[in-house]
Amino acid sequence: MISRRNFVLAAGAAALVAPLASLAQQRGKPARIGFFYYGTRRSAMETGRYDAFLQGMRELGYQEGRDFVVLARFCDGDSKRLPAIATELVGLEPDVIVSASTSTHDALKKATATLPIVATTTFDPVRDGYADSLAHPGRNFTGVASLLSDIIPKHVEYLKMALPKLSCVAVMWDSGNSAHPAMLDGVDAVARGNSIRTVRIRAGTPEDIESGFRTMARERAEAFMILGSTFFVQQFHRIGAQAVKHRLASIYVTREYVEQGGLMSYGPSFRDNYRRSAMYVDKILKGAKPGDLPFEQPMKFELVINRETAKALGLAISRELQLRADEVIG
Numbered sequence: 001m002i003s004r005r006n007f008v009l010a011a012g013a014a015a016l017v018a019p020l021a022s023l024a025q026q027r028g029k030p031a032r033i034g035f036f037y038y039g040t041r042r043s044a045m046e047t048g049r050y051d052a053f054l055q056g057m058r059e060l061g062y063q064e065g066r067d068f069v070v071l072a073r074f075c076d077g078d079s080k081r082l083p084a085i086a087t088e089l090v091g092l093e094p095d096v097i098v099s100a101s102t103s104t105h106d107a108l109k110k111a112t113a114t115l116p117i118v119a120t121t122t123f124d125p126v127r128d129g130y131a132d133s134l135a136h137p138g139r140n141f142t143g144v145a146s147l148l149s150d151i152i153p154k155h156v157e158y159l160k161m162a163l164p165k166l167s168c169v170a171v172m173w174d175s176g177n178s179a180h181p182a183m184l185d186g187v188d189a190v191a192r193g194n195s196i197r198t199v200r201i202r203a204g205t206p207e208d209i210e211s212g213f214r215t216m217a218r219e220r221a222e223a224f225m226i227l228g229s230t231f232f233v234q235q236f237h238r239i240g241a242q243a244v245k246h247r248l249a250s251i252y253v254t255r256e257y258v259e260q261g262g263l264m265s266y267g268p269s270f271r272d273n274y275r276r277s278a279m280y281v282d283k284i285l286k287g288a289k290p291g292d293l294p295f296e297q298p299m300k301f302e303l304v305i306n307r308e309t310a311k312a313l314g315l316a317i318s319r320e321l322q323l324r325a326d327e328v329i330g
Contacts, residue, residue: 119143268298
């Protein structure tokens, strides 16, 4: 016999699924969702970002194949391919596109001013021209605004806690990321306030990363920061190995870097951003306009530390830093 409680739960679940069934009937076919990722397909899978988006869709009652199909396009970290792939994806006329990074946002911005686009993360959508304001975007973009410039002081603070006598920090930035120049100025300002000299390391290719570490050694940097970029996500193994080789403490914005051997990360949960982007897709498929959907702030920030990497670098993680950490791995 079905209890009253189970009956109510079942009825509630049916109510959630009903709009999807209605939508499918109205459309006559599954929704078409574009997925535009600057890196490789393998990276999107290994970092869990692609699966996080699909998880978000499942949580809303959507079934892939029945209710939606994904038109995924990957640039393999090659910025020269961005315009052509963006144009191709827009030409397929999906109902909405999930865009993964500043590079893909910029390419889509040039390719269409009407097709709905959900950004999984943006540094500053107003400054970068994707929205008129966070509360009222007014254009064809919406999504999650990470405002990563706000966490730069924390990156400097945590590096100082790991290296109390820190006097020189290198800042690795992506030459293909339009948001990074402004962020570099922010790093310089915070570093000066802490009597720390900065060295800018411009990188756009794997070879740039190799030469960048040689520059760090020449400039006697004791640690380095990596500005958020999908390009760097593709290079986690290389960056982690070079950091240990040159015995440099480091911090990044996403935990994937720490999972691949980096020392620390502090920032929003990007996997959670991808999962939450499904909510925007759901609203757009049901008729909402992206310009009417406010950009949201990240819900979760986390400090993650790799204990094994600290040992390899000869660093002792202070009790204070451990207490601040959301997770210590390794």
